[in-house]
Amino acid sequence: MLVSYLLTNMKHFTLIIGLFLFVAVATAGKVSNEFYDEYAELLQKYVKANGVAYADWAAKDADVVALDSLLAEWAEIDVAALCQPSQKAFYINLYNAAMLQAVLDHYPLKSVKDIGLIPFSIFKKDFIEQGGRELSLDDVEKGILLKEHGDPRIHFAVNCASESCPPLRAEPFIAAMLEVQLDEQTHLFANSERAARKVGKRYAYSELFNWYDSDFQGKHPAEYLNRYRVESLPTDEKFDWISYDWSLNSAQ
Secondary structure (H helix, E strand, O other), X not given: OHHHHHHHHHHHHHHHHHHHHHHHHHHHHHHXXXXXXXXXXXXXXXXXXXXXXXXXXXXXXXXXXXXXXHHHHHOOOOHHHOOXXXXXXXXXXXXXXXXXXXXXXXXXXXXXXXXXXXXXXXXXXXXXXXOOEEEXXXXXXXXXXXXXXXXXXXXXXXXXXXXXXXXXXOOOOOHHHHHHHHHHHHHHHHXXXXXXXXXXXXXXXXXXXHHOHHHOOOOOHHHHHOOOOOOOOOOOOOXXXXXXOOEEOEOO
């Protein structure tokens, strides 16, 4: 009798645990996919091939409020409960959405470096709420994404709302597609003149490779870029840096 009782209750206990795990997985999937539906609609509406239509977005009060509301919802997400790819995707989206919010809050403007009393202070300001913390853009990019995930492709996924930045992707990053999305972003940047261009007799490279040189393998920027380029660049020649253009990445 005792054995029969234990076996019966063990089956019930196993069923309960199974249901709990199913709900947990389903919830995590919702955060990493369906949770970005409204954000996806905003990106599709305002992100163009040549930049972001900030003027149109700023003129649409409902869509400005929609972005603010999304970030308020994201502040309550328990990121630690997500799988690693979902965490990585979340923080990339958080950075990009927060930068969009900063631009819209101060629009019209010519450059993000002009937000605040000190040039570039927008990157240091703690204005992003998440999980009971107040974070800056630098906290999200350098303190979380690069420090915890160590993936140089992150540099081509986060967007600093400037002309020399890798372009903003017109869709959210999601865990299920993250590797493909990051590779696509890196291919797009590596094959553009934002990354490398011939200036006179020498090649010049994005200052991203100067500022974050420890994140990229090799002693020459071309060593990393050639992994993603259609046409290889010389890796044994002297080179210059492309002066970074901090003009707002407005769609023309």
